[in-house]
Amino acid sequence: MYPIGYKNNMLSTHIKQKRKKYGLTQIELAQRAGVGLRFIRDLEQGKQSLRMDKVNDVLALFGECLGPISKVEL
Numbered sequence: 001m002y003p004i005g006y007k008n009n010m011l012s013t014h015i016k017q018k019r020k021k022y023g024l025t026q027i028e029l030a031q032r033a034g035v036g037l038r039f040i041r042d043l044e045q046g047k048q049s050l051r052m053d054k055v056n057d058v059l060a061l062f063g064e065c066l067g068p069i070s071k072v073e074l
Contacts, residue, residue: 009046011055016044018062033058 019029026044030037035054043050043058056065 012044012046015040015058019044022062029058029061033061 019026024032026040027037030040033040033054035057039050039054040058043055052066059065
């Protein structure tokens with residue numbers, strides 16, 4: 001379990017790192033993925049409820065997609 005108050009959102013961190021790696025602004029990422037700027041901001045801030053199809057649109061730019069993973073206890 002994570003400590004109380006610890007916010008772990010690997011997806012938001014991953015997207016933000018990829019965006020920066022490729023030198024994209026949030027606006028550019030939104031335009032290339034065909035989603036709104038607000039969606040990118042929500043995604044990078046770790047919003048709990050997001051449309052998976054839109055998340056996949058963003059991930060597709062990096063050759064990735066959502067998929068199930070095993071839950072690991074830390």
